Amino acid sequence: xxxxPHISVQNLxxxxxxxxxxxxxxxxxxxxxxxxxxxxxxxxxxxxxxxxNRLLDDTAEIKVTxxxxxxxxxxxxxxxxxxxxxKKMGLLSQRPYPLPMSIYDNIAYGPRIHGTRKKVVLDEIxxxxxxxxxxWNEVKDRLNAPAxxxxxxxxxxxxxxxxxxxxxxxxxxxxxxxxxxxVSTSIIEDLFIKLKEKYTIVLVTHILRQARRVSxxxxxxxMGKIIEFGPTEEILLDPKQELTRExxxxxxx
Amino acid sequence: xxxxxxxxxxxxxKIMLIFTILSVAVVLVIGIGLYLKSVPVLNKISLYTLLTSxxxxxxxxxxGFFPFIMGTLWVTAIAIIIALPLCLLTSFFITEYxxxxxxxxxxxxxxxxxxxxxxxxxxxxxxxxxxxxxDHIAPHFVEFSTGYSVLAGGIVLAVMIFPxxxxxxxxxxxxxxxxxxxxxxxxxxxKWETIRKVSLRKAKPGIxxxxxxAVSRAFGETxxxxxxxxxxxxxxxxxxxxxxPLPALIANNYGEMLSIPMYDSALMFAAFLLFIIIxxxxxxxxxxxxxxxxxxxx
Numbered sequence: 001x002x003x004x005p006h007i008s009v010q011n012l013x014x015x016x017x018x019x020x021x022x023x024x025x026x027x028x029x030x031x032x033x034x035x036x037x038x039x040x041x042x043x044x045x046x047x048x049x050x051x052x053n054r055l056l057d058d059t060a061e062i063k064v065t066x067x068x069x070x071x072x073x074x075x076x077x078x079x080x081x082x083x084x085x086x087k088k089m090g091l092l093s094q095r096p097y098p099l100p101m102s103i104y105d106n107i108a109y110g111p112r113i114h115g116t117r118k119k120v121v122l123d124e125i126x127x128x129x130x131x132x133x134x135x136w137n138e139v140k141d142r143l144n145a146p147a148x149x150x151x152x153x154x155x156x157x158x159x160x161x162x163x164x165x166x167x168x169x170x171x172x173x174x175x176x177x178x179x180x181x182x183v184s185t186s187i188i189e190d191l192f193i194k195l196k197e198k199y200t201i202v203l204v205t206h207i208l209r210q211a212r213r214v215s216x217x218x219x220x221x222x223m224g225k226i227i228e229f230g231p232t233e234e235i236l237l238d239p240k241q242e243l244t245r246e247x248x249x250x251x252x253x
Numbered sequence: 254x255x256x257x258x259x260x261x262x263x264x265x266x267k268i269m270l271i272f273t274i275l276s277v278a279v280v281l282v283i284g285i286g287l288y289l290k291s292v293p294v295l296n297k298i299s300l301y302t303l304l305t306s307x308x309x310x311x312x313x314x315x316x317g318f319f320p321f322i323m324g325t326l327w328v329t330a331i332a333i334i335i336a337l338p339l340c341l342l343t344s345f346f347i348t349e350y351x352x353x354x355x356x357x358x359x360x361x362x363x364x365x366x367x368x369x370x371x372x373x374x375x376x377x378x379x380x381x382x383x384x385x386x387x388d389h390i391a392p393h394f395v396e397f398s399t400g401y402s403v404l405a406g407g408i409v410l411a412v413m414i415f416p417x418x419x420x421x422x423x424x425x426x427x428x429x430x431x432x433x434x435x436x437x438x439x440x441x442x443x444k445w446e447t448i449r450k451v452s453l454r455k456a457k458p459g460i461x462x463x464x465x466x467a468v469s470r471a472f473g474e475t476x477x478x479x480x481x482x483x484x485x486x487x488x489x490x491x492x493x494x495x496x497x498p499l500p501a502l503i504a505n506n507y508g509e510m511l512s513i514p515m516y517d518s519a520l521m522f523a524a525f526l527l528f529i530i531i532x533x534x535x536x537x538x539x540x541x542x543x544x545x546x547x548x549x550x551x
Contacts, residue, residue, distance in 0.1 A: 055435050060353045087441030097433040100454045109450070110440040146548075159436065166440050 005069075006031040006170065006200040007052060012066035014047055016059060021047045023224045025066070034192060034201040036211035036232075039221035040252060045204040048221060049172050052202065053089040054082050070170070087114065090163025090199075092176040096155035098147035099162075103139055106147045106158055110166035129161035133191060153184025160191065171195060173203040177210065189214050208248065212236055220244045222252075284528055291522035294515050303522065309486040311510070316519040318526060323488045324403065324496030325530070328478055329471045331407025331492060336414050337464060343415075344422035345448050360423075367416035375480035378409040383481055391493045401483035403496035409477050414467040421466065425459030426452060458546050465538040472531050475500035499527045 005028035014022040022044045029035050037045045050056050052068060054075055067074045075085045087110075099106050107126045108116075116122060126143070130136040135157050139150070147158055156176065163171065173192070177185040192201055192214045205211050211218055211232065218235040220228045220243075228235060228244045239245045246252050294303070294316060306317025347359055387400030429452055437447040453460075483495020484505060503523050511517050 053439060055439060083441040083443055086439050089439065091436065091439035093432045093436065095432070097430065097436045099433070099437065099451055101450075109437070110442075113440065113442050113446055162436075163440065172439075 004031050005029055006071070007202070008069040009052075010067045010069070012048075012051060012064070012068060014044075014051060014056065015063040017061045021224055022051070025226055027219060027226060027229060029200065029202060030217065032196060032198070032200055033216040034196050034203065034214050035217045035219060036215035037202065037204045037219045037221055038206065038208065038211050038247070040247065041206065043221045044224045045206075045221055046174055049174055049202060049204045052170075052172060053086045053091065055086075055091070057082065087166050088168050089170040089172050090160070090166070090168040092156070092160055092163060092171065092173045094175045095179040096152060096159045098150070098155050098158055101147065102144045103147050103150070103158060104143040106162050107165045110162060114166060125165050129165045130158075132164060132195075133157040133161040134187065135161060151184075153180050153187065156180060156184065156188060157191070160188070164195075169200060171199050171201045173201065173205075175204050175206060177205075177207075185210075208236065220247060222247070284525075284532075287521055287525040287528055291518055291525045294518040294522050297515060307488055311513050311516050311519065314515060316515070316522075318499075318523065320486050320488045321497055321499045321502050321523065322526070322530075324482070325472060325498040325500075325527070327403040327489050327492075327496050328406040328410060328482065328498050329468055331403060332410035332414060332471045333464065333468060335407060336411035336418060336467065339411075340415055340418040340422060340463075341453075341460070343419050344426055345452070347419070348423055348426040349444060349448060349452075363416050363419050365416075366412070367420075371413065371474065371477040372480075374409050374413055375477035378405055378477060378481035382408050386493070395491065395493045398493040399483065399495070401481060401495050402493045403482060403489045404492040405481040405483075406478045406496065406498070407492070409481055410471050410474055413474060413477060414471055417470060418463045418467045421463035422456065422460055425456045425463070428459075429455050458542055461538065461542055461545065465535065465542075469531050469535060472527065472534070473500055475504050479504055499523050499530075503527075 007029040009025055009027045009029075012022060012025040013020065025048060037048060039045050047056065051064065052070075052075075056062055056064065064076060067076055069075070070085065070088060073085075074080065075082075099109055101109070104126055107129055108122045111122060111125050116125070127136060130139065135154060138154060139145075139158075142149075147155065150158060156179075160171075160176075171192075177188050180188065189210060192203070195201060196216075203211075203215065215232050217230065218228075218232050219226055220235060220239075220241075222243055228239055228241045230240075235244060236248055239248060243252070297314070298316060303316060303318050304322070305319055306315070307319045308315045308317045309320065343363070347356060347363075351359060382405045383400035385400070386402060386405055387398060390404075391398035391400065391402075433455065434447050434451060437451045438444070442450070478498055479501035482498060482501060484497045484501055485495040486497050487494070489496040503520050506516070507520050
């Protein structure tokens with residue numbers, strides 16, 4: 001489908017305990033596009049997303065087989081260095097989880113970890129990323145206030161800004177708007193559309209309207225398997241598989 | 254039928270109220286009782302002298318509690334200084350790094366430690382810690398030490414409060430959402446960076462609460478400390494000096510030599526003092542905790 005995949009998943013299987021969560025997943029995720037992973041709850045969407053930056057590593061009794069190439073590097077190679085892989089990908093989780101520190105420190109957290117110490121540089125990163133997520137005017141006077149004082153919608157944008165501050169190439173969103181009100185949701189969706197100029201974006205969503213609005217491609221996952229992968233319009237309006245058709249029409253959920 | 258159920262509800266509510274009041278009242282009764290018992294010595298000697306004098310000569314009617322207060326503070330401080338870093342590292346290891354199977358072995362082991370009777374810790378202290386200090390640690394720093402010292406008391410106490418702090422801090426760490434830690438990891442932070450900058454900060458109020466509990470317990474711990482501290486009524490000037498904490502003073506002397514005038518009352522004052530120290534400590538730490546929680550807006 002694409003000549004130049006940014007992420008290439010090959011024969012990925014994930015088992016937790018005795019349960020097979022993902023079965024032999026292979027997919028190429030194109031560069032600088034928005035790809036939505038849709039499917040009923042419990043189908044393995046989130047597991048698939050988290051396998052892309054190895055956040056599953058700490059799960060108890062987990063077994064991952066297969067390969068995931070990011071920029072041509074297999075991240076499940078025993079010699080792969082995990083912090084460097086994760087730095088490439090910003091994660092936006094279901095609910096905003098601001099770190100227990102000030103707004104400023106939340107954004108400066110990543111750059112500081114990766115060695116940026118100069119105040120001038122950090123100041124600039126904070127301002128740039130807050131502007132990129134449209135928060136700057138709302139918070140510029142209280143950068144030292146605890147991040148938890150922000151509204152939920154603002155917190156989620158802060159989390160996005162925090163992720164962008166480490167200069168990732170990929171953004172992973174795990175139902176990132178499910179805890180938000182409609183206005184905040186559409187702000188985040190607009191941000192995704194704007195950000196795809198510079199980033200490859202992979203979103204997990206259970207809202208078809210959202211998948212339609214923001215994504216270029218859709219992956220439909222059912223019972224741990226990829227049923228169908230294609231351009232958004234095709235999946236939503238003219239799916240090739242019966243299962244996809246039933247899901248899109250709302251017969252299975 | 255309905256009225257009977259409602260009546261039962263009311264009766265049980267009342268019974269629960271009575272028992273709650275009773276248990277709270279015990280604290281007050283003990284406090285007042287100790288105060289009344291220590292009135293005779295307070296009438297004879299001023300509070301200021303009692304607290305600041307270092308002269309302890311019961312036969313001459315001189316009761317200075319300063320050495321005992323200092324003994325208590327030294328031993329407790331040493332215990333916390335030793336225990337806290339170890340406890341934090343242990344808790345982080347158990348909650349963040351230990352695989353499931355190993356955790357199932359480690360946690361009961363830590364809990365078992367809290368089930369060991371204090372007197373066994375005392376014996377262990379006498380047989381192991383005291384000679385260790387006398388022969389191997391003290392000679393590097395001071396000319397002479399018998400090993401019976403506030404350091405020995407502190408080490409024994411540290412081991413005793415260890416399981417208490419570890420189990421509370423583990424509980425606190427387990428309540429930190431995985432997604433919060435993931436947020437830090439996803440930015441490319443290592444586990445250690447995540448622990449140090451995120452988990453530790455988030456768990457701070459819980460860690461302080463655990464420490465408060467442990468300190469309260471350490472203040473009152475008697476038998477194990479009494480066996481290794483040397484029980485010498487002088488103010489300790491180094492960790493290798495013997496000390497004489499308040500609980501040890503009471504346990505060693507109450508019931509004996511009570512024919513000495515005022516001695517009984519003086520020991521009751523010691524108990525009252527201990528009671529007040531623990532009370533004050535708890536009140537102050539509660540205030541600090543409340544401030545901290547407000548500041549962090551957790």
